[in-house]
Amino acid sequence: MRKRSRPNVIVMYADDLGLGDVGLYGGSACRIPTPHLDRLGAGGRVFHQGYATAATCTPSRLSLLTGRYPWRFERSGILAGDEALVIPPGVHTLPGLLREAGYATGIVGKWHLGLGRGDLDWNRPIAGGPLDVGFDEAFVLAATNDRVPCVYLDDDRVANLDPADPIEVSYDPDRPLTQRPIGRDAPESLSMPFSHGHDMTVVNGISRIGTMSGGESALWDDATMSDIFLERALGFIESHADRPFFLYQAFHQPHVPRVPNPRFIGATDLGPRGDVIVELDWCVGQVVAKLEALGLAENTLLIFSSDNGPVLNDGYADGAVERCGTHRPAGPLRGGKYSLYDGGTHVPFIANWPGVIEPGESDAVICQVDLFASLARLVGRPVPDGQAGDSRDLLDVVLGESEAGRDELVTEGFDGKTALRSGPWVYIPPHPGPARDENTGIELGNADQPQLYHLGEDVGQARDRAADKPEVLRRLELRWREQTGPAQRNTRHPTAASPPTHRVPGRRPRRLPPQPEASRGAT
Ligand code: NG6
Ligand code: CA
Numbered sequence: 001m002r003k004r005s006r007p008n009v010i011v012m013y014a015d016d017l018g019l020g021d022v023g024l025y026g027g028s029a030c031r032i033p034t035p036h037l038d039r040l041g042a043g044g045r046v047f048h049q050g051y052a053t054a055a056t057c058t059p060s061r062l063s064l065l066t067g068r069y070p071w072r073f074e075r076s077g078i079l080a081g082d083e084a085l086v087i088p089p090g091v092h093t094l095p096g097l098l099r100e101a102g103y104a105t106g107i108v109g110k111w112h113l114g115l116g117r118g119d120l121d122w123n124r125p126i127a128g129g130p131l132d133v134g135f136d137e138a139f140v141l142a143a144t145n146d147r148v149p150c151v152y153l154d155d156d157r158v159a160n161l162d163p164a165d166p167i168e169v170s171y172d173p174d175r176p177l178t179q180r181p182i183g184r185d186a187p188e189s190l191s192m193p194f195s196h197g198h199d200m201t202v203v204n205g206i207s208r209i210g211t212m213s214g215g216e217s218a219l220w221d222d223a224t225m226s227d228i229f230l231e232r233a234l235g236f237i238e239s240h241a242d243r244p245f246f247l248y249q250a251f252h253q254p255h256v257p258r259v260p261n262p263r264f265i266g267a268t269d270l271g272p273r274g275d276v277i278v279e280l281d282w283c284v285g286q287v288v289a290k291l292e293a294l295g296l297a298e299n300t301l302l303i304f305s306s307d308n309g310p311v312l313n314d315g316y317a318d319g320a321v322e323r324c325g326t327h328r329p330a331g332p333l334r335g336g337k338y339s340l341y342d343g344g345t346h347v348p349f350i351a352n353w354p355g356v357i358e359p360g361e362s363d364a365v366i367c368q369v370d371l372f373a374s375l376a377r378l379v380g381r382p383v384p385d386g387q388a389g390d391s392r393d394l395l396d397v398v399l400g401e402s403e404a405g406r407d408e409l410v411t412e413g414f415d416g417k418t419a420l421r422s423g424p425w426v427y428i429p430p431h432p433g434p435a436r437d438e439n440t441g442i443e444l445g446n447a448d449q450p451q452l453y454h455l456g457e458d459v460g461q462a463r464d465r466a467a468d469k470p471e472v473l474r475r476l477e478l479r480w481r482e483q484t485g486p487a488q489r490n491t492r493h494p495t496a497a498s499p500p501t502h503r504v505p506g507r508r509p510r511r512l513p514p515q516p517e518a519s520r521g522a523t
Contacts, residue, residue, distance in 0.1 A: 007356075008301070009244075009245075009246045015306070015307055016057075016254055018306070018329035020330055032278060033267075035285070036285030037284055039285075044354075046362070048362065051368065052308050052345045053070055053412060058113060059412055067370075067372030067387065079143060091387070096134030099246075101381045103243075105134055105246045122168070125156045127156070138156075139152060145256070148209070150208065162218070168212065171210045177212060179213035180212070206316075226261055237290055237291065238294065269325070271320060273318065303371065310343070333459065337442060338413060340446070341445050364406075373388055417445075427477060431445070
């Protein structure tokens, strides 16, 4: 097939989308129509073993952009909405690399990698954000759609902010900002009740994590968020049609709160969660249509994936659990978001490049952390010395010219806990903590004893083989220690300023996790 150099690159990144939420993966059990993603897959390469590095958002995104495992950084847990940028100065990023290669670089959608360098003031241009780590243009929500501040950032400043109505944000439970109703005190103000957490400042009838005051003219409307991001994404493509561009399109769907545009209400029988996935799918179709209309489709590598596995009840009573029926968000996988089981990190992964990638399927193991080195080769740039150390150049796998994927991968569940995949085996070390998350009902993978699964024979991780395969268990345990031992876990890059330590209501502040009992004293 014809190969073109320096194609446009679009990375589409869904938020909490499971393997079983996409028709081409979920098969007949999938009760959400996803025709545009199905077409993208049918015309491209569908990876059946595509992974995020982590089962939550911030760490996965950090890896995607830096080519390093999240647990190597000092801070990589789920961030509050006002925390400092987690990409330390000196760490090279994927957009930075592509910019050096002459690409116009843009991000549209969810950021959630922190803002500022410990001096965050929402009312001034923010130094320490997307523009400081390689993006030329940015239109983002700061953290998540369930966290304050509920405003968009246009490049480095809050969009539509009235200087006479400054924004203040607090994640300190002892210092709530009470200008707006607080969800737990004013249930009558809510259009969507919270089920756990999410009981602070109410914006658009939805109570969020954290409190905010001011910024009335800048508040987003949840129901138009998808259209606003789409318009920005299409505008970016259009305005850079004449030069190579890199677009990181980070969807907010189907993360909570799930508020579809009225056009999509009732698109499925599954309630808001199903409907916003149809909305997301439609947006994918709009981008593809734009590329085709501009004659760019055959010169664009498009990669679609998700930052972590699925969750039904993630804090709002929106009917996702009750209306799920026979739909299986994680497909055949065990666990979901937050989990050390495969459902946490094994996600949809599609690569599409008409005329270059031959349609087909792949069983090669590939991870989002590999995009850094793979795309570096695609655009003819070396990976800078000492950078992106966990990223493997799997460009040939992406392009469908090789099946030689990863033989080893470290995945992260909740709170920095890790597991090791090696060949078809997965080793989950003993980790303290509940086996099941009481809020979401998801199995986290924590246990007193080590667990071992053979994914080739048992994709649903139903049969723990630790007892009957002691030699495999020992081998993987050793490898896991070598890979993730204390010396490997911290970044050696200096941070500009220590971040403020805010407490996220309902969550304890993130610390580097203690090593499980079994590995203490190990070298
Ligand atoms: C959790 C939130 C959850 C979600 C998650 C981040 C509570 C009780 N739960 O702390 O709702 O926001 O953080 O999701 O507050 S992620 O996809 O961005 O990682
Ligand atoms: Ca997520």
